[in-house]
Structure formats: structure tokens, C-alpha cells
Amino acid sequence: MDPKLDLLYRLADDQLILGHRNSEWNGLGPILEEDIAFSSMAQDKLGHSLQLYTLLHELGEAEPDTVAFTRNAPQFHCCQLTELPIGEYDFSLLRHFLFDHAELLRFEALADSSYEPLALVARKIKGELKYHVLHANTWVKRLGNATEEAITRMQAALEFTLPYALGIFETTAAEPEIISSGLFVGEAELQRRWEESITKVLAQTALTLPDLRLLTPVTGGRHGQHTAHLQPLLDEMAEVFRLDPTADW
């Protein structure tokens, strides 16, 4: 695949799928503020996915709605972390923390991309992502220093989520060209920055970051291999579009 398309599909699909998952907290959040926070982040992420699908459309791919709503799971390039069900709040919070730290650093790097249309979108998105990281840090620090039950649950969620989070950095065959053409600094460099960034925050909590070298990353998502959770999500998300592609609401 063309390196630009390869990169853009991974970026856009992550945003769309995690955006949809975040929206599932609407009405279910443990407190009203968290209901609103996850719903707002969902809206941001859907907006970001639209910007990225629009770039794909400008490169000759189908319309954003068609790309978002008519593909099946094997055609999606999101990492598996984004598609897991929301589970308990501790898991959703740790997913949000681990994903958005990577996402902020990713879009800060993309702001210098040699592909100018992507750099423009990234300069916009990175400012918004600071709020996502601020939100994640606030709650990880609060619950990561709270009661014994909170700390135990947060630690368990961290250990469950980390192998999936390492899957964010799975590369494709286009990686060498993505780096050499200056499109993006590359996943390995991003992972290095990410480890530094999450380590700093976790050091301010009672949580322990396991040795990442001893973990096996959960990969496959970037190559269309997904968990059984993605297809039902896509079916639900596209239900109205598939009934009536011209529906407007």
C-alpha cells in the first residue's frame, strides 16, 4: 500500500473505533462529569477521524462515510486496544491513558510531517489532545493514590491493558518508507517517547509499571486481524447507514 494511505488508515481507524467506544460511556459514567468527559472525547475523536478520512478522500479513496460505514473488520487497521469493549471504568481509564499519551506524541510529531495536508490537521488535533491527556493524568493520579481497592483495581487494569497498548506501535511493510520520506518519525521512536511520558505520570502514583520488555505485544490489528469484538461494533455503528445510506440527521 502507498505509505501515505497506510499511515492515514491506521490513524483514522484508531480514532473512529476508540471514539465509538468512548461514546458508549454516555449515560453510564460513574459520575456525571465522566459521562460528559468520555462523550466529549468521543466527539473529538470522531471529528479527528473525519479530518483524516477527508485526507484519504483527497488521495482518491471513497467518501468518508463510505469508508467508515461499509468496510468489515478485516479491512480495518486500528490496533486491537481500541476495539475492546469498555469493560469496567478502570479498564476504560487505563486504555484512555495509555492510548492518548501515544496519540498526543504521535500528532506532535506529525505536525512536522513532510506531507503538508497531514501536518496541518496534526497541528489542529495535537492541541485538543492535550485535554485528553490532562483528563487521563488527573484520574490516573487520583485513583492511583486512593484506597487499597482503587490501587489494586488500577494495577490489574494496567497489567491487562499494557500488552494491547504495545500493539499501538505495530508496524507495517510501509514503515521504512514512512520514515525515510519524512511522513512520520516511526513507531519505534514514538514508543520510546511514550514510555518516557507514561513513566513520569505513573511515578506519581502507587502503581508499578511492569518491565515492558517482558511483555508480549498483542498485534495483528494493523494488518486486519481483529478480536471478535470489532465486527459487532461495526454492525451497530453502521446500522442506520446500511438501512438508508442517504439518511440525514
Added chain:
Amino acid sequence: MPTEAQILDWLQAVTDPEIPTISLVDLGVIREVRVKDDGGVHVRLTPTFAGCPAMDYMRRDVETTLKAHGIPRVTTEISLRDPWTSDMVTDRGREGLRRHGLATPPKLNGGLLDLDILEYAECPRCHTTNTELRTPFGATLCRAVHYCNNCRQIFEQFKPI
């Protein structure tokens, strides 16, 4: 043929769909107005936040207003070329936000948006900065919720970005 200054003046009547005390010009969302040789007008807008659901309403309001002033052909464009920052809100715009009961975003002056800035807000009622950030996500994407330790009241802020 109207001048660009005249067009901007007419566009002062187009307000934010959710904050009627600030015009799109003073909000900084209208980035460029161009009068074309054939008398048509082109307006370039940029969203405050990328996922802002109000952009279609803003476009429509700009088109309707200029057509009502007799402009034959109005075209609009949403662009990230000159991306919005909260420093683009004019002084008159900041006054409009305060009249709506919203705290104004602190000036970034081209500096980096750091976490300290995000947590800072001046209470729109008593003007103290003895306030704390309750949640960076409010009723709309562009608002955060703070608490004033003097007034003992929640207030909303137009977010710095």
C-alpha cells in the same frame, strides 16, 4: 461593490450559534473575506475544535446574511490552513464571552499550551483566580468547567487552545 471591511461589518451580525453575545468575526472563526472580480464573496472559516458540530450552521448563517445584503454569489470554505487558537478572540469577543457568563481563555501569546495554563481560569463573577479546574470537558467541546473558591460556584470557561 462592497469592500472587505464592509463585509466584515455585516458579518458582525452573525453570532456563535450557542453564544449569542459573540460574533464569528470576534471569535476568530472567520479567517478571511475576499471580494471577487465578479462581485461574489468568498469567506474562509476555521473550526474552534475539529469536531465542532456547529460548522454547518455557521456556514449557512454567513451565506444567508451576505445574501440578505444583496451579495449575488457567496461561497464558504472550512479550512485548517490558519488553525484557530484562543488568542484569535478579539477584545470585543472576550467582552462578549464575559457577558454570557463565560470565563475567557488566558492569552498564550504563541507560547506552548501547558497543563498549568489549562488549569488556570479567572472567575467571571468575582474575577479571582482562586479557582480550580473541575473537568476539562464541559457542555460543548470548547468549554471547560471550573470552581470558584470565593463564590463557591461552578463556572464555565471558553478553553484555551
